[in-house]
Amino acid sequence: xxxxxxxxxxxxxxxxxxxxxxxxxxxxxxxxxxxxxxxxxxxxxxxxxxxxxxxxxxxxxxxxxxxxxxxxxxxxxxxxxxxxxxxxxxxxxxxxxxxxxxxxxxxxxxxxxxxxxxxxxxxxxxxxxxxxxxxxxxxxxxxxxxxxxxxxxxxxxxxxxxxxxxxxxxxxxxxxxxxxxxxxxxxxxxxxxxxxxxxxxxxxxxxxxxxxxxxxxxxxxxxxxxxxxxxxxxxxxxxxxxxxxxxxxxxxxxxxxxxxxx
Amino acid sequence: xxxxxxxxxxxxxxxxxxxxxxxxxxxxxxxxxxxxxxxxxxxxxxxxxxxxxxxxxxxxxxxxxxxxxxxxxxx
Numbered sequence: 293x294x295x296x297x298x299x300x301x302x303x304x305x306x307x308x309x310x311x312x313x314x315x316x317x318x319x320x321x322x323x324x325x326x327x328x329x330x331x332x333x334x335x336x337x338x339x340x341x342x343x344x345x346x347x348x349x350x351x352x353x354x355x356x357x358x359x360x361x362x363x364x365x366x367x368x369x370x371x372x373x374x375x376x377x378x379x380x381x382x383x384x385x386x387x388x389x390x391x392x393x394x395x396x397x398x399x400x401x402x403x404x405x406x407x408x409x410x411x412x413x414x415x416x417x418x419x420x421x422x423x424x425x426x427x428x429x430x431x432x433x434x435x436x437x438x439x440x441x442x443x444x445x446x447x448x449x450x451x452x453x454x455x456x457x458x459x460x461x462x463x464x465x466x467x468x469x470x471x472x473x474x475x476x477x478x479x480x481x482x483x484x485x486x487x488x489x490x491x492x493x494x495x496x497x498x499x500x501x502x503x504x505x506x507x508x509x510x511x512x513x514x515x516x517x518x519x520x521x522x523x524x525x526x527x528x529x530x531x532x533x534x535x536x537x538x539x540x541x542x543x544x545x546x547x548x549x550x551x552x553x554x
Numbered sequence: 555x556x557x558x559x560x561x562x563x564x565x566x567x568x569x570x571x572x573x574x575x576x577x578x579x580x581x582x583x584x585x586x587x588x589x590x591x592x593x594x595x596x597x598x599x600x601x602x603x604x605x606x607x608x609x610x611x612x613x614x615x616x617x618x619x620x621x622x623x624x625x626x627x628x629x
Binding site: 471475477490491492493494495496497502505506508509512513515517518523524 | 565566568570571572573574576577578581582583
């Protein structure tokens, strides 16, 4: 075969491979996390302590998907920090001490480590503190995961929405959709790729059928529709996402071809 | 973010996330672009061109043979 023929065969093989990569794996390898913006709004010249303080903040965030900017704004009463995601205000901080733990927390480190270990996804159950509601949802999740052929490659974590150590993370989760902060119901978030979080299932939406559809979403072939319009939002996280363990879902699908779907 | 829910009256009426309904309805898989019918004149053009070529060929051949026969029939 001529060299041009071989080139065509190789390109065709790459294209076919790209189209059979599963959503969870494709997003982890190819879709970098969206960046947040932390802005410091001030009225005029900055005093030395504030300059030093902002330099320290900037120095702490090199690995996170965060950009820091100082913005001169005349029509404000006093300086403040504001966190934005795609021009949407997620939080306002009047004191730099409130920024502690903004880009990293124990739960986020654990979730990032699980994603890097080749897990299909992490399911995060955000509880309300109402034990009756919380238990009911958790039972459905556990039952569905234990019956799923992908149960072993899905990590389930539980987060109390009032946990002070995870307040920044919980705030970002409740900003995935505009109305979540007003809903006092347990929520189930699917986390995949480079810490991308899907719009959650909540209240009665946490059902076996919907959880199976979520798993189907992660195990399906990554289509152009998903690549062009990736659902969910990125979370702030300190992770380089270099050299993840190969996706474990492929082994399960190779051994059980009947589980393949599009 | 792009899937933010629209207004609803109660939690019961809150719509499911778009990624979920798309997965349920099979809309997350790639679909070929819709074929649209365009005005097609190629058949007419082809027939007219063929007709013109046939007529032209017949005319040329007729003239050629008539001239050839004229030359042969001259005393």
